[in-house]
Amino acid sequence: MRSIQFREALKEALNEEMRRDPDVFLMGEEVAEYNGAYKVSQGMLEEFGPKRIIDTPIAELGFAGIGVGAAMNGLRPVIEFMTFNFSLVAIDQVINAAAKMYQMSGGQFNIPMVFRGPTGSAGQLGAQHSQAFENWYANCPGLKVVVPSNPYDAKGLLKTAIRDNDPVIFMESEQMYGDKGEVPEEEYLIPIGVADIKRAGTDVTIVSFGKIMKVALATAEALANEGISCEVIDLRTVRPIDYDTVINSVKKTNRLVVVEEAWPLASISSEIAYMVQKVAFDHLDAPIRRVNTQDTPLGYAPTFVQEFLPNVERVSKAVKDVLYR
Amino acid sequence: MATNKFTKETYLNWYEQMLLMRRFEEKAAQLYGQQKIKGFCHLYIGQEAVVAGTMSALKKEDRLITAYRDHAHALACGISAKEVMAELYGKVTGCSKGKGGSMHMFSKEHNFFGGHGIVGGQIPLGAGIAFADQYRGGDQVTVCYFGDGAARQGALHETFNMAMLWKLPVIFVIENNGYAMGTSVERTTNVMEMYKIGESYEMPSFAVDGMQPETVHEAMAEAAKRARANEGPTLLEIRTYRYRGHSMSDPAKYRTKEEVEEYKKKDPLEMVKATLLSKKMASEADLETLEEKIMATINEAVEFSENSPFPDPSALYEDIYAEPNYPFIKE
Ligand SMILES: Cc1ncc(C[n+]2csc(CCOP(=O)(O)OP(=O)(O)O)c2C)c(N)n1
Ligand SMILES: [Mg+2]
Numbered sequence: 001m002r003s004i005q006f007r008e009a010l011k012e013a014l015n016e017e018m019r020r021d022p023d024v025f026l027m028g029e030e031v032a033e034y035n036g037a038y039k040v041s042q043g044m045l046e047e048f049g050p051k052r053i054i055d056t057p058i059a060e061l062g063f064a065g066i067g068v069g070a071a072m073n074g075l076r077p078v079i080e081f082m083t084f085n086f087s088l089v090a091i092d093q094v095i096n097a098a099a100k101m102y103q104m105s106g107g108q109f110n111i112p113m114v115f116r117g118p119t120g121s122a123g124q125l126g127a128q129h130s131q132a133f134e135n136w137y138a139n140c141p142g143l144k145v146v147v148p149s150n151p152y153d154a155k156g157l158l159k160t161a162i163r164d165n166d167p168v169i170f171m172e173s174e175q176m177y178g179d180k181g182e183v184p185e186e187e188y189l190i191p192i193g194v195a196d197i198k199r200a201g202t203d204v205t206i207v208s209f210g211k212i213m214k215v216a217l218a219t220a221e222a223l224a225n226e227g228i229s230c231e232v233i234d235l236r237t238v239r240p241i242d243y244d245t246v247i248n249s250v251k252k253t254n255r256l257v258v259v260e261e262a263w264p265l266a267s268i269s270s271e272i273a274y275m276v277q278k279v280a281f282d283h284l285d286a287p288i289r290r291v292n293t294q295d296t297p298l299g300y301a302p303t304f305v306q307e308f309l310p311n312v313e314r315v316s317k318a319v320k321d322v323l324y325r
Numbered sequence: 326m327a328t329n330k331f332t333k334e335t336y337l338n339w340y341e342q343m344l345l346m347r348r349f350e351e352k353a354a355q356l357y358g359q360q361k362i363k364g365f366c367h368l369y370i371g372q373e374a375v376v377a378g379t380m381s382a383l384k385k386e387d388r389l390i391t392a393y394r395d396h397a398h399a400l401a402c403g404i405s406a407k408e409v410m411a412e413l414y415g416k417v418t419g420c421s422k423g424k425g426g427s428m429h430m431f432s433k434e435h436n437f438f439g440g441h442g443i444v445g446g447q448i449p450l451g452a453g454i455a456f457a458d459q460y461r462g463g464d465q466v467t468v469c470y471f472g473d474g475a476a477r478q479g480a481l482h483e484t485f486n487m488a489m490l491w492k493l494p495v496i497f498v499i500e501n502n503g504y505a506m507g508t509s510v511e512r513t514t515n516v517m518e519m520y521k522i523g524e525s526y527e528m529p530s531f532a533v534d535g536m537q538p539e540t541v542h543e544a545m546a547e548a549a550k551r552a553r554a555n556e557g558p559t560l561l562e563i564r565t566y567r568y569r570g571h572s573m574s575d576p577a578k579y580r581t582k583e584e585v586e587e588y589k590k591k592d593p594l595e596m597v598k599a600t601l602l603s604k605k606m607a608s609e610a611d612l613e614t615l616e617e618k619i620m621a622t623i624n625e626a627v628e629f630s631e632n633s634p635f636p637d638p639s640a641l642y643e644d645i646y647a648e649p650n651y652p653f654i655k656e
Binding site for chain 2: 029030033034037055057058059061062085086088089123124125126127128129264265291292294295296297298299300301302303304306307308314318
């Protein structure tokens with residue numbers, strides 16, 4: 001099968017959906033003439049023209065809200081945030097408008113739109129540019145939150161997100177855009193809310209999502225050399241969460257480690273831990289462990305970046321802890 | 326521009342300030358290429374007259390706040406080249422202890438309220454700093470810089486309205502360098518005369534040539550006088566140009582070589598140099614000596630940064646709360 005970059009997979013999804021449905025348009029900063037700050041929309045202005053690939057001023061609150069209004073009136077906007085750090089300027093329209101409209105209107109105005117862009121840290125960018133808000137958005141009923149980890153998933157999930165009749169937050173990573181992976185030529189869709197077992201194993205379950213899946217998989221690889229068999233589950237969607245896949249795996253391995261690039265308090269990992277202990281308490285042979293970022297903003301120096309993020313060493317230690325090894 | 330309005334000392338000071346900014350940024354670019362400096366790095370080359378003309382019109386106790394393109398502002402406020410360079414390196418001896426990096430220089434001691442990374446985020450902050458001075462009955466003025474792109478943030482309008490309502494001693498400066506990343510001003514607005522944004526709030530608002538410190542100084546001095554006389558804020562749209570890309574990773578293909586060359590013809594450094602020489606305020610030899618002095622300062626700053634340690638990883642848990650012993654969640 002051919003191999004393409006993560007950014008190309010996203011672009012293919014956008015292109016295919018825009019060809020399929022004239023109501024879909026892409027709006028955001030530098031998406032058109034600059035071909036995207038991270039080149040996701042390369043060439044799209046040429047194909048679809050400025051009516052459908054729309055450069056905006058740096059006015060996130062305004063264009064997020066314009067997207068919601070357009071969705072209320074029948075279009076299917078894809079709104080790009082240059083990064084999700086800047087979505088905070090627009091979060092009122094996401095939470096108070098997009099996520100609430102269908103209910104407030106008694107089921108009259110659904111919001112078929114996607115907010116997408118990169119999330120999380122990307123090296124030494126300092127505190128304001130290194131944040132992961134997956135759990136913030138996932139906390140909010142009315143939204144769906146998708147966080148793919150490879151090009152194949154990214155394409156199939158973005159196509160589904162664009163066709164979805166509810167607002168979807170779609171979170172990518174500056175550090176994944178160049179990653180290559182196999183993506184078939186033929187069209188395919190991946191449903192929202194279904195996790196994927198990326199590596200089967202028997203001794204311990206590792207659950208993760210998004211960019212930090214790389215760390216989860218690298219840990220499983222490293223521990224295989226020490227005779228430890230890890231099952232690695234990629235959530236792919238953090239609202240809704242596919243609890244069943246996680247719980248079925250834990251029933252088999254009896255041990256769970258959750259890995260996440262996010263601050264620990266009220267995170268996806270705490271949510272997973274709650275649900276697993278509630279439903280599968282009797283199957284657990286050890287307390288659930290999680291590996292999060294440090295409980296701090298991320299400063300600039302390289303020593304901080306190294307200390308802040310989950311890495312193979314920290315995840316391996318957590319895995320060995322739950323195995324009492 | 327009547328050059329005889331300004332003294333020899335002022336011209337020499339402008340030249341030295343701008344030369345420091347220029348050479349510092351050139352060195353930063355080189356070090357970025359060598360990966361000594363990481364992350365996002367936005368250079369000020371071409372815009373030097375904006376900050377130089379500001380500083381000569383202000384008092385030492387006045388305050389500055391700006392965006393991420395902040396190296397020159399930090400230097401002009403009096404933070405040493407050593408501390409600014411060490412911050413770029415992410416070293417513990419930097420002006421933000423290696424925590425901020427290129428985009429987040431700060432110095433309470435020098436009344437520099439920082440470089441800010443969320444576009445437009447510093448606009449209300451600047452008004453708030455001025456609010457505190459007004460509240461305490463102080464005489465200080467705050468200069469709040471932001472880009473032409475940042476002027477598109479809604480926060481600007483809320484802030485302008487309140488700043489006028491309460492006559493806050495703040496000078497808003499749009500550093501209009503023609504582009505926000507790859508987007509030219511004309512692609513973001515109907516109102517090409519950006520200073521007119523202030524007029525809808527009846528804020529005294531002016532367009533200023535930002536390629537020469539003289540014009541900037543005069544506009545800034547007037548604005549500061551208004552602020553100190555409790556007449557409230559001013560908006561200055563200072564028209565300038567950045568010679569380099571938006572950041573180190575931007576090849577700047579959205580503009581022509583000719584356009585860049587056009588601006589380089591009125592390069593602020595060259596213009597001030599020409600004035601110094603033609604008015605016999607300095608000789609070629611004097612300027613050569615100055616150049617050597619600046620290069621020595623910069624080399625010293627690099628050496629200082631090279632020899633400084635990175636912050637200890639445990640410092641990640643310091644400076645998060647003013648409260649000591651905050652109970653962080655640890656693994
Ligand atoms: C709210 C927000 N949106 C987007 C960005 C990404 N971004 C950083 S700088 C920039 C361009 C800003 O241009 P301008 O205000 O003109 O300042 P200049 O870089 O020209 O000094 C953009 C879009 C950001 N940092 N914050
Ligand atoms: Mg600009």
